[in-house]
Amino acid sequence: MSVSSVDLKKYESCRHVVFKLDQMRDLKPERWDIQEAYVVISYLLAGSWINMLFYGAEIVLGGFYFLNSRPDLFFRWSTRYVRPSYVIMYTIGWYWIQQVAAWSELCLPSLSARAQLWMFPTTILCTYSSAMVEQIFLTHRFWKITHNKVITFLACLLLIAQVVFHWVFGIRVFVNQALSPFNFNLAITAATLSAATDLYIAMVMLYTTSTIKTNYAATRRPSLLRRLSIQSVTCGITTSASTIVMLSLLATNNRSPSILIYDILGRIYTLTILSNYFILRKPVANAHSLTTEPPAVAQPIVFRPTSLNGKLSESICPRNASANPQNSKLIFCWEHRRSILQKGLLSMLAEGCGDISEGWRRGG
Template sequence: MAVNEANATTLIGSWINMLFYMLEIILAFKYFQRPNRPLLHRIGVAIFIVADTACTVGICWQAYLVLLIFPCADLTRVFLNSLYWPISIVILSTYATASVEQAFLCALFYSLTKRRFITGFLVFTIFFHLGFSWASAALVLKQQNPGGKAFIATQIGAISCAATDFLIAVALSVTFYRLENRTVKGRTTQSILRRLAVLSLTSGCIVASITLLALVTLLKGKNVYIIFFNCQGRAYALTVLANFLLGLPAGVTGSGDNASTRNASSRRTPRNDATGVVFHVDYMTRSVSNIAHPESLNLEELSDNVKSDNIKSHPDPD
């Protein structure tokens, strides 16, 4: 069988998707092993697993049809037979995962900044791209062809989704940068590089880059678009799981009695809570010279515990 570009990109895209999917399953399993996780976040991770499982089935179905059933055939004829079904499943599940991931990051941004207007605008863009993306999937099923109105809706959905990813990544990156300036100076180069890598993942910069690459290749009509689009949904899920399992910048805390109680407790008993990444601000200060300043922050219960409208740095103990 002669191998053309469509065959190659479909095969490579399915391989990369499977790698990302298995990594997602492993990280989700590690997340569910942790006790007392917020119910809303466990539901979100479960949605990721269900949607990405459906998407992976659609991608494997697509690869099976293109590589084995209709090898080197005219893609139009393939679509008219049965390929439009897996394509629609992939579109629906990918943008469902994207919307949940973007909603989590918007919740994190609002918890850290309390900026309602910006958060509201970001939420609007989420519903905007989700509507057009799901409409494109419905049109593919109706027309049994990805062209025409379906392709126009796909382009609008892809452009607006990429714009949403970019805006959220910029908003969180700026927020994290400001929080970083409140932490202890004098870190090593290795520590700085590590934190930059973590922040680029947790702020959505990596998934935004993948989305932009998928958008550019889609608009140019390149078959390599399949590779980026096939792994796009898994990249969204991995971004949220990274926020839950890795860490975000230390140096913020909720104000008020709750923060004062934590401060007093941390002075009495030094501890390090930089193990799960959750939506919860729980900043621990350096109480003695031999206690290392934490490299990450436990953030998972932020939405339930942040009482104040202002985020401020925690003072070092005397």
């Protein structure tokens, strides 16, 4: 039986894998590049498992939310945009793990990296697209509460800046097919702007909710406003802290843990939006029940002429006046004051007419 060239290539590639694994059993100092490659793969595997857990939580929370509430157009748009974008990023990342990190590095070193590096900028764009939606959501909420144009404009400016930097970074990596020092600085700047935007929105929301003065007991600080301020700070600190930890690991040359955090960064942004929806679900449901209930129609107070001595005539009393004496007392009070006002106006008019006629008589 003849052996084809394809079978020979498969055999050689498998021998190459076995040879690499045998070398890993007895690593020497000059082989740290191979060890680092295996460490990166292990962190990517851990990140994939955490991704699966977070994605399962997103599906459960999203389905429960849509089944128990009626979200408006903005809520539906943000949820439907963030989750598919990160699913695309996760699928591409998993393909990169299988094809590039595991197979290409160990089995086929001659495989062109140019044909595979497009997945890395795509992952960048999808991850920070979910960050953009999360920041738009929080900025939109701040605008609905305060209508402060200056602070909202600054938040939008930071948001647009970090989006531009991330797009420039992703496009440059895709075009140059390399992580140059300039591209690395672009990534650091974009991540810093993203963390700064989250912290800025959290701080202005905390300041706004702490300075709002209201007379309604349902919105005083011990209840709604305090919960809103705590929730805003928690969301901002959670998202920004994840980005800051990733930046710190990159700055200290700990790239493997930073890859793990980067893998779950989009999930953190998505779960942040879902947590916002669940916090708002009960107030929105209460508001919906109040607006859908039939309005209570109050019986209007009808003013009718009465006698000048202040007696209440039978015609002005409502049919349920005997059942509720306070209604008849209120109507009598209004009618009595009206009769006094009428007498005062008539007396003033009579005196004025008398003075005018007296002046004409004297002038004549």
